[in-house]
Amino acid sequence: MSLPTLAIVGRPNVGKSTIFNRILGERVSIVEDTPGVTRDRIYGRGEWLGQEFAVIDTGGIDLGDEPFLSQIKDQAEIAIDEADVILFLTSIEGGVTDADQQVAQILYRADKPVVLAVNKVDNPERRQDIYDFYSLGFGDPLPLSGVHGIGLGDVLDAVLAAFPKAGTEDEDDSIKFSFIGRPNVGKSSLVNAMLGENRVIVSPIEGTTRDAIDTKFTANGQEFTMIDTAGIRKRGKVYESTEKYAVMRALRAVDRSDVVLVVLNAEEGIREQDKKVAGYAHEAGRGIILVVNKWDLVPDKDNHTLQEFTDHIRQEFAYLDYAPIVFVSAKTKQRLGNLPAMIGTVSENQNRRIQSAVLNDVLVDALAVTPTPTINGKRLRIYYMTQVAVLPPTFVVFVNDPDLLHFSYERFLINQLRKTFDFSGTPIHLIARKRK
Numbered sequence: 419m420s421l422p423t424l425a426i427v428g429r430p431n432v433g434k435s436t437i438f439n440r441i442l443g444e445r446v447s448i449v450e451d452t453p454g455v456t457r458d459r460i461y462g463r464g465e466w467l468g469q470e471f472a473v474i475d476t477g478g479i480d481l482g483d484e485p486f487l488s489q490i491k492d493q494a495e496i497a498i499d500e501a502d503v504i505l506f507l508t509s510i511e512g513g514v515t516d517a518d519q520q521v522a523q524i525l526y527r528a529d530k531p532v533v534l535a536v537n538k539v540d541n542p543e544r545r546q547d548i549y550d551f552y553s554l555g556f557g558d559p560l561p562l563s564g565v566h567g568i569g570l571g572d573v574l575d576a577v578l579a580a581f582p583k584a585g586t587e588d589e590d591d592s593i594k595f596s597f598i599g600r601p602n603v604g605k606s607s608l609v610n611a612m613l614g615e616n617r618v619i620v621s622p623i624e625g626t627t628r629d630a631i632d633t634k635f636t637a638n639g640q641e642f643t644m645i646d647t648a649g650i651r652k653r654g655k656v657y658e659s660t661e662k663y664a665v666m667r668a669l670r671a672v673d674r675s676d677v678v679l680v681v682l683n684a685e686e687g688i689r690e691q692d693k694k695v696a697g698y699a700h701e702a703g704r705g706i707i708l709v710v711n712k713w714d715l716v717p718d719k720d721n722h723t724l725q726e727f728t729d730h731i732r733q734e735f736a737y738l739d740y741a742p743i744v745f746v747s748a749k750t751k752q753r754l755g756n757l758p759a760m761i762g763t764v765s766e767n768q769n770r771r772i773q774s775a776v777l778n779d780v781l782v783d784a785l786a787v788t789p790t791p792t793i794n795g796k797r798l799r800i801y802y803m804t805q806v807a808v809l810p811p812t813f814v815v816f817v818n819d820p821d822l823l824h825f826s827y828e829r830f831l832i833n834q835l836r837k838t839f840d841f842s843g844t845p846i847h848l849i850a851r852k853r854k
């Protein structure tokens with residue numbers, strides 16, 4: 419489930435964010451609907467030849483008012499820490515500079531594959547100038563034009579070839595989850611309380627990246643792996659405290675998790691930042707549980723408090739209507755014992771497969787309850803439904819014209835599935851295909 423990761427490094431202005439956005443491609447527009455995620459993005463997912471991977475634009479990690487050279491050195495260090503492959507980006511404008519040499523020095527010491535590209539090669543005549551870049555010592559420099567999109571395919575071919583082969587990482591059957599949330603909502607307290615409660619730590623295992631320490635434990639006979647999100651226990655560097663870096667770590671943890679526990683602070687209510695990571699987890703198709711922590715601090719609770727809070731959350735996170743909500747306290751341990759079972763249920767639901775015959779009974783009933791809409795005199799016809807994937811459960815409906823399946827009817831169909839089967843905690847994807 420863990421995605422291979424590409425990090426882009428290079429001095430300012432060579433075109434890192436241009437290339438980053440090109441690699442993200444049309445996926446950007448999918449996520450654009452999720453409030454807050456797209457602004458100043460430095461982390462996202464790309465795909466090339468069917469291989470999905472994570473991409474980091476290290477140039478977007480603002481390290482405060484450090485001098486220019488130490489900023490790009492730190493960015494290169496982050497790339498080495500986080501990535502499986504590094505795209506070292508330079509520019510034909512200005513040729514090989516001192517700053518390029520500095521970046522190269524740091525990358526030499528790393529035990530990570532480096533793909534060297536020369537950007538801004540907008541026309542073929544300039545191609546002969548790229549030979550200067552052999553002096554950086556990373557083999558063939560690949561010409562690129564970020565504005566025209568030329569050369570990106572060759573660069574991504576080289577990146578894919580350098581990714582570690584799938585299956586080298588330990589495959590295990592444990593359910594992977596993480597606690598995600600703003601600083602101070604109580605993530606580390608929850609981690610410690612949960613591990614203390616279960617008293618069954620098997621062993622801390624090394625994660626894929628150098629600093630991530632995942633912890634395995636067993637509860638109710640099920641094995642779990644808790645993905646470390648903080649990971650910020652290595653060098654006490656400035657960049658570790660920057661918000662963008664913290665957000666990036668959280669998004670990476672989401673990508674490595676089956677189930678994401680989004681932690682909210684009962685005392686402070688819901689903030690914009692809470693929605694960012696939850697939105698990303700939703701887009702990524704991960705299981706989600708909303709954990710309202712510090713419930714002990716809510717004063718004068720009566721019969722209505724819990725319902726009011728629930729209504730408020732449902733309103734703020736409208737697109738997460740499938741996510742269970744649990745009110746806990748890391749301090750008093752209230753309801754913490756429920757978490758492993760809840761995570762287990764969500765995991766089961768993410769992996770649920772429904773037979774086509776059963777699905778089509780549901781479809782027939784649904785069509786009887788709410789007939790398909792007519793758009794511009796043309797009626798949507800749905801012939802057949804089948805499940806094509808799990809994690810998240812993904813269904814294909816065969817129709818007369820996919821453009822006629824609008825959001826509201828799609829939502830209706832998904833709700834019918836949810837009414838009939840237990841898909842709580844997991845997003846459902848529905849795809850319309852034209853029946854030939």
Ligand code: GDP
Nearest residue numbers: 430431432433434435436477537538563564565
């Ligand atoms: P970063 O600082 O490395 O992230 O660089 P940006 O992506 O912000 O790009 C810096 C400038 O170079 C912007 O004005 C881009 O439009 C421009 N740029 C990026 N790629 C190309 C390219 O392939 N050719 C040309 N001519 N300009 C480019």
Ligand code: GDP
Nearest residue numbers: 601602603604605606607711712715747748749
């Ligand atoms: P993190 O930054 O999200 O990892 O948050 P921490 O686990 O460090 O917690 C931040 C602060 O909130 C600490 O002072 C904790 O003791 C406190 N805290 C965490 N959970 C609870 C809780 O359930 N109830 C109360 N009263 N305090 C809590």
